[in-house]
Amino acid sequence: MPDTITLVSRRQFCAGACQAAACGTLATLSIACGGGSPSSPSGTPSMLPVLQGQFAGSNVRVTAAGSSLANVGGAALVESTAGLFLIARTSTTGFTAIDAVCTHEGCTINGAEGDVYVCPCHGSRYNRGGQVLAGPARASLRQYATAFANDVVTITL
Ligand code: FES
Numbered sequence: 034m035p036d037t038i039t040l041v042s043r044r045q046f047c048a049g050a051c052q053a054a055a056c057g058t059l060a061t062l063s064i065a066c067g068g069g070s071p072s073s074p075s076g077t078p079s080m081l082p083v084l085q086g087q088f089a090g091s092n093v094r095v096t097a098a099g100s101s102l103a104n105v106g107g108a109a110l111v112e113s114t115a116g117l118f119l120i121a122r123t124s125t126t127g128f129t130a131i132d133a134v135c136t137h138e139g140c141t142i143n144g145a146e147g148d149v150y151v152c153p154c155h156g157s158r159y160n161r162g163g164q165v166l167a168g169p170a171r172a173s174l175r176q177y178a179t180a181f182a183n184d185v186v187t188i189t190l
Contacts, residue, residue, distance in 0.1 A: 078144030078151040084120075086113035091190045095120060098184035102128070108150075108161075110143050115190060117141055118177070119150055121161045128179040130188040131163035137170035 082101040086093040093113045101107040108121040110133055117133035119142060133142050140154035149166060150159045158167040163174030178189045 076146055078146045078153075081108055081110040081119070081143050081145055081150075083143075084109045084111050086111040086115070086118065086188070088113045088115040093118065093188040093190065095186045095188070096184060097122070097181070097186050102186060106148070108145055108148075110141070111188075118188060119174075120179075120186060120188070121148070123161065126181045128181060128186050129161045129163075130177040130179045130186070131159070131161075131174040133174075135170055136165075136172040136174060137168070142174075 084095055084100055084102070086095045093111065093115050095102065095109075095111050097103055101109045102120060102122050105122050105124055108119065111118040111120050111130075118130050119133045120128055120130045122128055134140075135142050135152040135154065135157055137152065137155060137157050140152050142150050142152045142157075142159070144151040144153055146158075148161055150161075151157075152159075152170065155169050156167070157165065157170035159170070159174055160166055163176045165171060165173060180187045180189070
């Protein structure tokens with residue numbers, strides 16, 4: 034009889050230990066997935082609008098009128114045959130243009146939180162000028178000169 038009691042106790046112990054381990058694992062997964070951890074990101078990046086750029090000579094031209102670049106603070110991912118660019122309107126006539134290919138492992142950066150660009154692959158964050166704000170990326174994105182006239186942004190490559 035004492036052996037049976039001991040055996041049941043072991044089973045109960047093992048069952049309890051497994052439940053505790055499972056709960057611990059779930060809690061860890063929940064935290065890793067942003068389930069309420071104080072260190073989880075503050076928000077989900079929004080997808081940038083995609084605009085088409087026209088490549089000619091050594092320039093890429095993008096029409097700002099009627100697009101997300103029409104107002105100060107707007108930004109867009111620009112696709113062109115010359116490559117992918119992130120453009121943001123910083124003032125009435127001022128724009129920034131940077132490469133949209135993440136320097137970490139080459140994903141296309143297509144999200145933003147406020148005025149911060151966010152890579153969808155591993156979460157690297159860049160400012161409008163292309164400097165890394167948070168890794169894993171370590172190198173800045175290349176920045177290009179821009180000009181603005183007649184509602185068209187010109188990126189000089
Ligand atoms: S490819 Fe952008 S963070 Fe890894």
